[in-house]
Amino acid sequence: xxxxxxxxxxxxxxxxxxxxxxxxxxxxxxxxxxxxxxxxxxxxxxxxxxxxxxxxxxxxxxxxxxxxxxxxxxxxxxxxxxxxxxxxxxxxxxxxxxxxxxxxxxxxxxxxxxxxxxxxxxxxxxxxxxxxxxxxxxxxxxxxxxxxxxxxx
Amino acid sequence: xxxxxxxxxxxxxxxxxxxxxxxxxxxxxxxxxxxxxxxxxxxxxxxxxxxxxxxxxxxxxxxxxxxxxxxxxxxxxxxxxxxxxxxxxxxxxxxxxxxxxxxxxxxxxxxxxxxxxxxxxxxxxxxxxxxxxxxxxxxxxxxxxxxxxxxxxxxxxxxxxxxxxxxxxxxxxxxxxxxx
Numbered sequence: 001x002x003x004x005x006x007x008x009x010x011x012x013x014x015x016x017x018x019x020x021x022x023x024x025x026x027x028x029x030x031x032x033x034x035x036x037x038x039x040x041x042x043x044x045x046x047x048x049x050x051x052x053x054x055x056x057x058x059x060x061x062x063x064x065x066x067x068x069x070x071x072x073x074x075x076x077x078x079x080x081x082x083x084x085x086x087x088x089x090x091x092x093x094x095x096x097x098x099x100x101x102x103x104x105x106x107x108x109x110x111x112x113x114x115x116x117x118x119x120x121x122x123x124x125x126x127x128x129x130x131x132x133x134x135x136x137x138x139x140x141x142x143x144x145x146x147x148x149x150x151x152x153x
Numbered sequence: 154x155x156x157x158x159x160x161x162x163x164x165x166x167x168x169x170x171x172x173x174x175x176x177x178x179x180x181x182x183x184x185x186x187x188x189x190x191x192x193x194x195x196x197x198x199x200x201x202x203x204x205x206x207x208x209x210x211x212x213x214x215x216x217x218x219x220x221x222x223x224x225x226x227x228x229x230x231x232x233x234x235x236x237x238x239x240x241x242x243x244x245x246x247x248x249x250x251x252x253x254x255x256x257x258x259x260x261x262x263x264x265x266x267x268x269x270x271x272x273x274x275x276x277x278x279x280x281x282x283x284x285x286x287x288x289x290x291x292x293x294x295x296x297x298x299x300x301x302x303x304x305x306x307x308x309x310x311x312x313x314x315x316x317x318x319x320x321x322x323x324x325x326x327x328x329x330x331x332x333x
Contacts, residue, residue, distance in 0.1 A: 135311050
């Protein structure tokens with residue numbers, strides 16, 4: 001009887017410990033989202049390709065520009081449903097707000113503004129560590145291409 | 154139970170001096186007055202005497218060395234692998250160790266459930282999955298293009314912004330138009 005009681009006690013304690021560990025893992029889902037922005041200047045003025053952009057060369061070349069140069073990179077930890085603002089060259093800014101996460105996809109609400117004037121609002125659902133490109137604003141004889149990625153921490 | 158029966162049960166203990174004083178005195182009185190119990194006492198005393206004689210005369214001749222050598226040999230002997238496996242299983246499935254069975258089952262179930270996501274993440278780490286689903290776009294009246302290129306899984310939102318809003322690019326009005 002004592003043996004059985006000890007057996008149950010040990011099982012219960014171990015299970016509680018395990019559940020605590022699992023709960024800690026589940027808690028990570030509410031942690032902030034790491035939003036990463038890369039601002040790239042795409043132009044046809046030269047044939048130079050910035051070596052720092054090598055990992056996304058194939059994706060960038062979809063746009064058929066001859067030259068790509070990374071102007072700046074920025075990363076911020078953004079709480080869910082909060083807002084992070086990134087400065088974009090040319091007096092623009094990009095506000096990114098993580099909305100929700102379903103099936104490991106993060107929904108981002110993105111607003112591009114120029115001064116106080118909104119240029120574009122979009123909501124994009126990113127899978128895993130993926131990113132999407134937002135391009136078009138003219139800059140220094142070319143066009144700005146902004147890569148936007150997010151990952152849950 | 155008769156007096157003789159109860160006396161004979163305690164007779165051995167009385168002869169060995171193991172009884173309490175009162176019980177020993179009662180046994181002695183009964184044995185002195187009972188011929189059958191006196192005979193039983195005599196028989197036990199003879200038996201004890203014989204055993205003592207035998208042990209005293211033959212005890213030194215007993216050889217314990219072969220017995221101890223056998224024990225040591227069995228301790229030192231390397232057992233077969235299947236005996237070791239059998240011992241391990243017997244040890245693993247004794248009651249105290251079974252206490253870990255429940256958490257172990259939980260761990261295995263959780264591992265089974267998360268293995269898919271683990272491999273999915275591993276795949277992403279090797280080859281980034283750029284899949285993006287655009288749920289809404291509002292360009293405030295401006296033209297906008299949405300491109301998804303399947304080969305590289307690239308999603309591009311392209312905003313056609315009027316050139317006059319960009320002072321530093323006014324000399325080359327066609328530069329911000331990509332040729333997808």
